Amino acid sequence: MRLNYYPSCLKPELTLGTGPHYDPTSLTVLHQDCVSGLQVFVDNEWYSINPNFNAFVVNIGDTFMALLNGRYKSCLHRAVVNNTTPRKSLAFFLCPDKDKVVCPPTKLVDYNNPRLYLDFTWPVLLEFTQKHHRAETNTLQAFSMLLQENNAEAYE
Numbered sequence: 001m002r003l004n005y006y007p008s009c010l011k012p013e014l015t016l017g018t019g020p021h022y023d024p025t026s027l028t029v030l031h032q033d034c035v036s037g038l039q040v041f042v043d044n045e046w047y048s049i050n051p052n053f054n055a056f057v058v059n060i061g062d063t064f065m066a067l068l069n070g071r072y073k074s075c076l077h078r079a080v081v082n083n084t085t086p087r088k089s090l091a092f093f094l095c096p097d098k099d100k101v102v103c104p105p106t107k108l109v110d111y112n113n114p115r116l117y118l119d120f121t122w123p124v125l126l127e128f129t130q131k132h133h134r135a136e137t138n139t140l141q142a143f144s145m146l147l148q149e150n151n152a153e154a155y156e
């Protein structure tokens with residue numbers, strides 16, 4: 001769980017509350033107060049999500065995307081600040097047990113939908129995100145390439 005507090009800022013256009021990122025986890029359940037700030041990146045544009053104190057925003061993260069073999073996509077999002085009102089949000093991250101292998105069900109893999117990502121466990125992806133945090137890059141793609149390189153080396 002993460003509690004975010006974004007103080008107001010005299011020059012909000014010069015800063016970001018939380019930079020653009022994909023959540024690496026499976027699902028994120030987000031609760032916001034009544035101040036807007038959350039934005040998602042769709043079709044090359046940032047869209048503000050209206051805050052609703054009585055609702056949760058559920059975000060698909062990279063682990064869920066891998067588990068569903070890319071059928072649902074994780075979403076690039078960020079939080080911006082404003083010059084009048086501080087904002088608070090609460091993010092509850094769901095992630096797999098540490099020894100569970102993230103592998104899509106066979107039903108989601110066939111000739112037209114080949115495996116997009118090699119098997120991995122959550123702690124390995126977590127370590128990758130902690131060591132190589134690169135805002136706005138596609139973390140899952142970069143992680144997947146590393147898995148493929150490691151896999152190839154193991155067979156050399």
Ligand SMILES: O=C(O)CCC(=O)C(=O)O
Nearest residue numbers: 002004018038079089091
């Ligand atoms: O504060 C927000 O609305 C977003 C926070 C967020 O994306 C996160 O904590 O991962």
Ligand SMILES: [Fe+2]
Nearest residue numbers: 021022023077
């Ligand atoms: Fe997030």
